[in-house]
Amino acid sequence: MSSTRTPSAPRPRHRSGARRPAVLLASTGAVAVLVVAGLTAPQATAADTSAGSLTIRLDPSYQQPAFEGWGTALAWFANVTGGWPEAQRNRLADDLYGANGLGFTIARYNIGGGDSPETTPYMRAGAAIPGYWNRPGPETPDWWDPADAGHWNPKADANQRWWLTAAKARGARTFEAFSNSAPYFMTNSGLVSGAADGSQDNLRSDQYDRFAAYLSGALQRAQDATGVKFDSVSPVNEPNTGYWRAGGGQEGSHWGPDSQARMISALRTALDAKGATTRIAAMDETNPGLFRTNWEAYAPDVRDSVGRLNTHTYGTNGRTGVRDIAKGEATPLWMSEVDLGGSVPQSFTDMSPALDLAGRISDDIRELEPRAWVLWQAVEDYENMTPAHENSNWGLIQTDFTPADAATEPLRKNKKYWAMANYSRFVRPGARVINTDDTHTLAALRPSGQGTVVVHTNTTGADQDLTLDLSGFRTVGGAPVERYTTDATRNLRRGSDLTATGKTLKATVGAGSVTTFVLPGATGVNTAATTAPTGAPRQLVNDNSGMALTAATVDGTSTPVQKTSDPADAAQRWTFTKSASADWGNTAAYRVTNVKTGKALSAAGGALAFAAPGSATRQQWIRSTTGDGHTTLINRATGELLDVTGAATHDGAPVGVYRPTTGGNQSWTFPGAAADTGKPSALRHGGKCQDAGGGSTADGAAVLQYSCDGGTNRRLKRG
CATH class of the missing domain: 2.60.40.1180 (Golgi alpha-mannosidase II)
Structure with a gap:
């Protein structure tokens, strides 16, 4: 029987928004919003x-x-179950990392900060991850010295370290370390759960170098103890949020963008001083939109210090913007943490949470194009999920974190576990x-x-x-x-x-x-059947304005603008030439040349111009598309996107380049010469299609949802 304890507060970043009602589209304008803005019904x-x-x-x-694999953060569940009886913990490891389980190949290891031993325990079960520091005597101001071997505890965190070795023994080959907080003695609040004000940084302003020394030293000690080599280390987690407050149920810390940048630079310096080539991953923000806000504030040298881009998808706004940042920076991208509790009470038989998880996996991979997809802790505290507490479906397996007898505590798989296996057992590392x-x-x-x-x-x-x-x-x-x-x-x-x-x-x-x-x-x-836009010249039609990219003559100079679409106008037709014809990768580059002028689109110095066709990277454009016919074009030299300036909708508006925004003014379709038969556009809610009521072709005709029977009034034109 499970022990009784106070219910744990839910992790704020895990709370999903309320499910929206079914959408009834009342006009053709509503369809435009769905297509252009990328919105979907629930x-x-x-x-x-x-x-x-x-x-x-x-x-x-x-x-x-090439896909690097699927995985999970270890953190709380590993801190608990890594100390369980051998047979029980091995069953769990087999379920997650074994060939007959989920076959995970990635483990994210949580470097704990650790509260003072004098602090009364206050965190939820498993969340108090031990730190690698050792305090051998009375505490004095700034007592900890990273150069003093006596101030380290190389045997710390044995339970989570057991999971590293267990994962490796079962075939895991990719390991990342991440931090949620600095040790208590480096913080403003004296607690690893956050500052008194959640909008304020908790790391003291004079502790950046010491915290970098702590992370690099803990990383080395974890490697020495387990034989695992960490590919990357992430120093901040969901930083630009107000979640993390002193006394909360888990480690966490706010970091403003300037603080994030300073920490990244300090850690890179500390790693370099040790001769460590471990990549820095950043910044594990809670959603792609906030990731982009943080990234845009980083100076170029800070960006150069980041070897992997990590984003969570507890919010899903702006995925394609992070995708295009990663391509423009030529830096690998991970979806490094998410889970869903589902919209139904705790259940081990209801498919709804499993369908939600499958939808998140598919959407994340389709829109982000990440190298890896990593779950938040795959094993959740059963008692905390019961109706008396959160009454939810976090985790793929639920087991009591404070059991009366760990050896006999049930390991309860829900339907999410099996849906995860539909992906992880079959889409293996190296798949594309x-x-x-x-x-x-x-x-x-x-x-x-x-x-x-x-x-x-x-x-x-x-x-x-x-x-x-x-x-x-x-x-x-x-x-x-x-x-x-x-x-x-x-x-x-x-x-x-x-x-x-x-x-x-x-x-x-x-x-x-x-x-x-x-x-x-x-x-x-x-x-003969590729979607690459090579071959016959075609238009580039902007999704926001509906106008076509045109090589116009302004004051005797050829200038890129948008104009009302005219497929017969040679100034609106463009030839795509692939840099390597057999390159089918998502970073394949194209030269885009105007039929009328013979000049190629070229980006430099934040501006778009024309130049004689050549092989310079400023004339190379990377195509990004989710497969729906809508495309962004990223300049290989600058990382900027082809962009209608100011999201203008008028004829003659200039077209330039700008950083990724996910706006419709950076999204294009490429109508070709072939007839476009369209494809039924299914709404996510119910799987029904958008339908022009009564087959009407009149302006303002109502658009409803209806069964997808193949009628032309249910087919959207695609570029």
Whole structure:
């Protein structure tokens, strides 16, 4: 029987917003908002009853970089369970990192700060991570000396360190250390939970170098004790927020952007002094929008000190902006922490939390294009999740963190665990995620050309007939297609094999399900069916204004502006020339040349101009797209995006370059010569399609949601 204790307060960053009601689109303008601003209706649950057929095109001609893997932060659960009886903790390690479990390959290790031994314990179960410092005598001001071996405890944090070795023994190869707070004696409040005022920094202004010495020293001691080598270390966590207050239930600290930058520089200096090549990851902000705010405040030398970009997605605004920052900086990006409690009470059989998690995984990877996807703690405190406390569904496994008998405490897997397995067991390190034109479908090329994996989520309450369009692949072959399903009654159960017919695979997926398809014969790229904008000249139409990029003559000089679309105008037609024709990566670069002038778009000094076509990086543009036909173009030399200045909508407005903002004025479609047949645009809520009422073509006609039956009044034009 579990012990009784005071309920823990929920982590503020984990509280998701209320679910919105179904959206009824009242005008064509509402459709424009959904498409241009990138908004989606909320994800449906298995209670919805819409059904229908869906064709999904896979696009291997747009490939994300080699995937590094899936993982979890260790932190609280590892601090608890790493000290449990051998058999029990090994069961948990097998469930997360074992080949027959989730097969995680990434572990994020929490370097604890540690409160004073005189402080009465106040944190939630597991959250008081031990620090690596040692206080051998009475406390005096600034007593801690990083050069004094007696001031270190190299054997600290044995429970979490056990998890590092257990993960490594089961195949984990990527390890990152992260910090939530400096030790208590470096803080303003004297507590590792934050400052008295959550909007104020808690690290004392004279402690940056000492904290950098602490992090670099703790990193080395953790490595020496475990044999694990950390690829990266993250010095701040969700920094520019007001969450972290003295006396809260976990370690945390506010850092303003200037403070973040100072800490990053101090840590880089400390690591360099030790000859450590460990990358600095930054800044693990709570959502992509805040990440971008912080990043824009960093000076160039601070940005150069960051070897990996980390963002959380507790909020989902601005993912594509961080994606484009990462490409412009040529720096790897991780989605380094998130979890969802779901919108239903604690349950181990309800699929709703699993469908929510699958939606977050798919959306994060589609919009961020990260190298890795890492969960917040995969094991959650069961008692804290019960109806008497949070009554929620955090974690993939729930177990009591203060059990009467750890050896017999149940390890309770929920449906999120099995939905996670639909991804983590099949999309393995080295895989390359590819685009699809469906937001509920993630696809990836398996490592070493061993076929393709597709994971599809049916959020509706009825069966769905899928058609996978495989025409983008060079070959498909006749090998059996495996499928594995998680739903209300099945946990990653293998169904009967399927066979592709030509370059088409048909399947029926059940209501409220996550299904993985393994297509061993789908390999290569069909060069005649790519989405790369090469070939015939085409327009660049701005999503915000609806106007076309034009090479206009102003005072005798060719100048980039936007003008009312005229496909016959040679000044509005552009030829895309790929730098490397066989490069199908998501950072492939293109030269963009105007048909009328013969000049290429070129960025330099914060301005856009024309130049004679050449190979200079200022003429190279990286294409980013989620597969929906909308694209941003990133200049390889400057990291800036093709941008209608000031989001102007009038004819003749200048077009330039600007840092990523996620605005529609930086988003473009590329209409070509071929007829655009469109594709039904399904709303996330219920999976129904946007429908022009009565098939009307009149201005102002009502747009409703309706079953996706293939009618042209339910097909949106795409570039």
